[in-house]
Amino acid sequence: MPLKEKVDYLLKAGYLLTLESDEPERGWAVAVKGALIHDLGPYPEMALKYDPAMETGGEHKLLMPGFVNTHTHAPMVYLRGIADDLPLKDWLEKHIWPLEAKWLGPEFVEDATRLACLEMMRAGITTFCDMYFYGESAARSVKELGMRAVIAAGIVDFPTRVARTCEEYLARAEDFIRNFLKDELTRPAIAPHSVYTCGPESLKKAVGLAEKYNIIIPIHVSETRWELEESNRLYGQTTIKFLEKLGVLSKRIVAAHCVWVDDDEIDILARREVGVSHCIESNLKLASGIAPVPKMLARGVKVTFGTDGAASNNDLNIMGEIATSAKVHKALSEDPTVLPSRTAIKMATLWGAEALGLGGKTGSIKKGKAADLIMLDLDKPRLTPMYNAWSHLVYAALPSDVESVMVNGKLLMHERKVLAADEQAILARAREWAARISG
Amino acid sequence: MPLKEKVDYLLKAGYLLTLESDEPERGWAVAVKGALIHDLGPYPEMALKYDPAMETGGEHKLLMPGFVNTHTHAPMVYLRGIADDLPLKDWLEKHIWPLEAKWLGPEFVEDATRLACLEMMRAGITTFCDMYFYGESAARSVKELGMRAVIAAGIVDFPTRVARTCEEYLARAEDFIRNFLKDELTRPAIAPHSVYTCGPESLKKAVGLAEKYNIIIPIHVSETRWELEESNRLYGQTTIKFLEKLGVLSKRIVAAHCVWVDDDEIDILARREVGVSHCIESNLKLASGIAPVPKMLARGVKVTFGTDGAASNNDLNIMGEIATSAKVHKALSEDPTVLPSRTAIKMATLWGAEALGLGGKTGSIKKGKAADLIMLDLDKPRLTPMYNAWSHLVYAALPSDVESVMVNGKLLMHERKVLAADEQAILARAREWAARISG
Numbered sequence: 001m002p003l004k005e006k007v008d009y010l011l012k013a014g015y016l017l018t019l020e021s022d023e024p025e026r027g028w029a030v031a032v033k034g035a036l037i038h039d040l041g042p043y044p045e046m047a048l049k050y051d052p053a054m055e056t057g058g059e060h061k062l063l064m065p066g067f068v069n070t071h072t073h074a075p076m077v078y079l080r081g082i083a084d085d086l087p088l089k090d091w092l093e094k095h096i097w098p099l100e101a102k103w104l105g106p107e108f109v110e111d112a113t114r115l116a117c118l119e120m121m122r123a124g125i126t127t128f129c130d131m132y133f134y135g136e137s138a139a140r141s142v143k144e145l146g147m148r149a150v151i152a153a154g155i156v157d158f159p160t161r162v163a164r165t166c167e168e169y170l171a172r173a174e175d176f177i178r179n180f181l182k183d184e185l186t187r188p189a190i191a192p193h194s195v196y197t198c199g200p201e202s203l204k205k206a207v208g209l210a211e212k213y214n215i216i217i218p219i220h221v222s223e224t225r226w227e228l229e230e231s232n233r234l235y236g237q238t239t240i241k242f243l244e245k246l247g248v249l250s251k252r253i254v255a256a257h258c259v260w261v262d263d264d265e266i267d268i269l270a271r272r273e274v275g276v277s278h279c280i281e282s283n284l285k286l287a288s289g290i291a292p293v294p295k296m297l298a299r300g301v302k303v304t305f306g307t308d309g310a311a312s313n314n315d316l317n318i319m320g321e322i323a324t325s326a327k328v329h330k331a332l333s334e335d336p337t338v339l340p341s342r343t344a345i346k347m348a349t350l351w352g353a354e355a356l357g358l359g360g361k362t363g364s365i366k367k368g369k370a371a372d373l374i375m376l377d378l379d380k381p382r383l384t385p386m387y388n389a390w391s392h393l394v395y396a397a398l399p400s401d402v403e404s405v406m407v408n409g410k411l412l413m414h415e416r417k418v419l420a421a422d423e424q425a426i427l428a429r430a431r432e433w434a435a436r437i438s439g
Numbered sequence: 440m441p442l443k444e445k446v447d448y449l450l451k452a453g454y455l456l457t458l459e460s461d462e463p464e465r466g467w468a469v470a471v472k473g474a475l476i477h478d479l480g481p482y483p484e485m486a487l488k489y490d491p492a493m494e495t496g497g498e499h500k501l502l503m504p505g506f507v508n509t510h511t512h513a514p515m516v517y518l519r520g521i522a523d524d525l526p527l528k529d530w531l532e533k534h535i536w537p538l539e540a541k542w543l544g545p546e547f548v549e550d551a552t553r554l555a556c557l558e559m560m561r562a563g564i565t566t567f568c569d570m571y572f573y574g575e576s577a578a579r580s581v582k583e584l585g586m587r588a589v590i591a592a593g594i595v596d597f598p599t600r601v602a603r604t605c606e607e608y609l610a611r612a613e614d615f616i617r618n619f620l621k622d623e624l625t626r627p628a629i630a631p632h633s634v635y636t637c638g639p640e641s642l643k644k645a646v647g648l649a650e651k652y653n654i655i656i657p658i659h660v661s662e663t664r665w666e667l668e669e670s671n672r673l674y675g676q677t678t679i680k681f682l683e684k685l686g687v688l689s690k691r692i693v694a695a696h697c698v699w700v701d702d703d704e705i706d707i708l709a710r711r712e713v714g715v716s717h718c719i720e721s722n723l724k725l726a727s728g729i730a731p732v733p734k735m736l737a738r739g740v741k742v743t744f745g746t747d748g749a750a751s752n753n754d755l756n757i758m759g760e761i762a763t764s765a766k767v768h769k770a771l772s773e774d775p776t777v778l779p780s781r782t783a784i785k786m787a788t789l790w791g792a793e794a795l796g797l798g799g800k801t802g803s804i805k806k807g808k809a810a811d812l813i814m815l816d817l818d819k820p821r822l823t824p825m826y827n828a829w830s831h832l833v834y835a836a837l838p839s840d841v842e843s844v845m846v847n848g849k850l851l852m853h854e855r856k857v858l859a860a861d862e863q864a865i866l867a868r869a870r871e872w873a874a875r876i877s878g
Contacts, residue, residue, distance in 0.1 A: 077820075077823075078824065080824065080826075080835065081825070081826045081827045081831055081834065081835065082826045082827070084779075084827065084830045084834065085775060085779040085780060085830075086776065087774075087776065088775065115820055115823065116820075119820035119821050122819075122820060122821070123821075281766055283770065284767055284769060284770040285765075285766045285769060285770075285775065285834065286769075286775050287770050287772065287773050287774055287775040287777075289770060289773075290770055313834070314830065314831075314834035314835045315821050315834065315835045317821070320762075323759075324763060324766070326724075327720055327724045327763070328767060330723060330724055330725075330726040331722065331723040331726050331728060333726065334728075335526075335726055336524060336526055336527065336530070336724065336725050336726040337524055337525065337526065338726075340523075340524040341523060341524060379866065380561075380866075381516075381554055381555075381558035381561060381862070381866065382558050382561070382562075382754055382755075382756075384554065384866050384869045384870065384873075385517065385519065385869050385870055385873030385876075386520070386873070387519075387520045387521045387873065387877060388520045388521070388523065391520040391523045391524075391753065392520055392753075395520065395523065395752070395754065396519065396520065396749075396753045398837055398838065398839060399821075399837065400837060400838070423820070426820070427818065427819075427820065427823050430823045430824050431823065431824055433824065434823075434824030434825070434826065437824075438826060
């Protein structure tokens with residue numbers, strides 16, 4: 001009898017969604033060795049082949065790739081709920097910007113990113129794309145907690161505490177990019193904020209840096225009606241047409257929001273293979289509008305999900321974005337077959353990874369990909385009975401059903417206990433900051 | 440020193456939302472004696488006055504009235520997820536109705552209602568209004584699990600397994616009503632299904648019974664565009680105008696859905712003090728449309744929340760309905776000040792109780808009302824920091840944050856452990872039924 005091969009984990013699942021095939025595999029297991037998915041197959045075969053250091057899972061568990069959050073401003077968790085139910089302009093100008101002007105700094109970003117990572121981990125997010133400032137500080141926390149992230153250095157044309165001129169933002173961004181270019185878990189990116197905060201020269205320079213270092217470019221695109229009008233006023237054309245004319249649209253772009261886009265613009269997004277981050281809950285809550293996602297999908301645009309920052313949303317929960325999207329677009333289209341559950345889950349995993357340039361590494365369960373996995377517990381009233389795993393995930397599952405989270409082969413949470421950090425210390429620190437912020 | 444008064448529970452809360460005042464009370468406690476809320480006030484005072492058999496709670500807990508679900512079909516949890524992402528007609532005619540015709544019976548209702556009660560309890564719902572058949576069987580499970588419910592006997596004009604003629608439905612309904620009229624936890628009601636399944640004579644007779652026994656009348660109203668057209672075809676007018684002309688609209692009516700209603704009809708609903716059960720997630724998922732709730736609220740209609748049945752939604756989670764409503768109506772109104780968080784929570788508690796005719800008994804925290812209370816745990820990343828309790832409840836809290844549930848002074852769940860039932864046995868039974876149903 002041949003000796004069994006040693007692996008780190010054998011994860012056993014009643015329902016395995018690889019995202020590489022359309023149907024759940026029943027009673028399979030995934031073997032993890034080091035950082036990677038080493039093998040997968042029916043549990044009895046896997047149990048014969050492998051000798052795991054740890055075996056976990058069971059009949060009422062669902063194993064799948066972790067969720068990918070393609071647009072957030074993680075440190076804004078510290079401003080969650082500080083101002084709600086307000087017009088966007090008041091919300092930004094009277095509340096959020098003055099608070100950021102007063103409190104934003106490396107320590108704020110480092111501490112708040114820890115809290116955001118905890119929240120995302122507990123909601124089954126294994127990879128996120130962050131757009132903010134002080135990327136080094138964010139990266140320190142992301143690494144400490146063991147998450148996978150693309151961290152974008154923000155670029156704007158006006159002075160903030162971060163930098164005074166566009167040149168200075170770009171220089172800082174390039175330093176950050178160089179430092180993290182070879183990093184496994186925290187990939188750098190460059191994020192010109194939007195066309196109304198970055199002029200054509202800044203946009204081109206940012207895109208030049210992205211090309212030089214082969215990195216992605218998160219940017220806000222057509223979020224509000226005001227932005228549409230502002231782009232028309234500044235450039236005589238809509239945001240997407242302006243960016244197209246500037247020659248900067250490509251697969252590198254992760255365009256957040258895309259609420260106010262017409263059919264021609266959708267065709268441009270499709271042709272240029274731009275990734276779209278659909279942030280429906282933020283767009284609804286701020287009354288910005290609703291992106292025409294069914295049309296985008298029909299034309300082949302790669303639509304993914306983003307939570308946006310927690311000050312506008314107010315949580316970092318991709319499962320909520322999926323559920324809301326899958327339902328809202330049916331009603332708006334007057335067609336209940338729109339955005340079916342399997343498509344929604346694909347958008348939230350594999351397509352998210354692909355939009356972030358990480359499709360070869362994460363987003364599905366496949367031999368040789370990183371072991372970025374989540375296990376859900378189905379043994380609860382809300383998820384019983386089980387007729388269809390895709391439907392349950394979209395219409396009934398909640399973050400609390402995520403029982404275990406693994407990133408790059410490391411178990412970060414198990415049985416709802418966070419192994420990767422001192423959760424109570426992070427919460428205590430958040431309360432200290434909140435006491436200072438609210439005076 | 441005076442002797443302390445003995446009470447059953449002292450519930451201590453960092454944040455107490457009584458729903459009788461607009462701001463949270465900080466550091467208060469509620470004393471529960473027997474079935475009732477005996478007293479409330481600042482914790483130090485309460486601790487001096489009372490000697491509780493059990494004290495629980497603490498600084499990071501939020502105490503509030505349980506949620507009220509004003510429209511559901513509880514036993515449909517057994518069909519959750521069996522058919523999704525389908526046009527309404529196919530969904531009903533090819534899937535749900537044939538399954539109900541085959542499986543519906545007293546045992547199905549009794550078993551499935553147990554599962555539904557577990558799910559609702561775990562989501563902080565303490566009172567629900569059920570519209571289905573075999574009310575005695577449903578009531579048995581509701582009592583066993585200790586929940587509060589209004590259970591409506593369904594009336595339709597066509598034969599089913601329950602009865603053959605309208606007279607037979609009405610006779611069965613009257614028996615049921617008599618049996619439960621004095622019941623503390625399970626109040627009877629009568630539910631003519633809709634104007635397209637109950638003719639004018641049946642509707643009038645059902646309303647006559649409701650008046651005779653002083654009970655409420657749940658009914659489906661203007662759920663779909665098809666229903667609107669059908670009412671016009673049958674009666675030459677819309678559902679609400681037809682019901683108004685028939686003289687049956689009053690405070691007794693709990694009108695579920697009200698999606699396709701115009702301004703005149705909203706005025707009728709307001710004038711007749713009809714309670715509306717807004718089931719936004721079901722309406723979105725089935726692509727039925729979106730009820731004009733901001734208009735209804737502006738004209739003084741009592742709008743409350745319903746989950747609808749789990750086959751269409753697919754969960755029994757009022758917190759989800761609140762969050763979705765508060766966001767979707769902002770976007771549709773292009774106004775982020777619409778449906779602010781405090782209003783949304785009031786709709787889901789006190790107004791829900793009032794619509795069900797239980798406003799004197801439950802829905803807020805007040806001396807002498809039944810102790811129908813839920814305690815949420817705020818000590819988690821998603822709910823930290825805490826600037827505004829109303830906003831957190833609407834935009835960030837989830838069912839899993841509900842830690843303890845009390846109905847009528849009885850603790851049904853504590854620290855997420857269900858005390859009121861053998862949860863595993865109920866799940867096992869659901870799986871047996873599902874195996875039979877899916878063949």
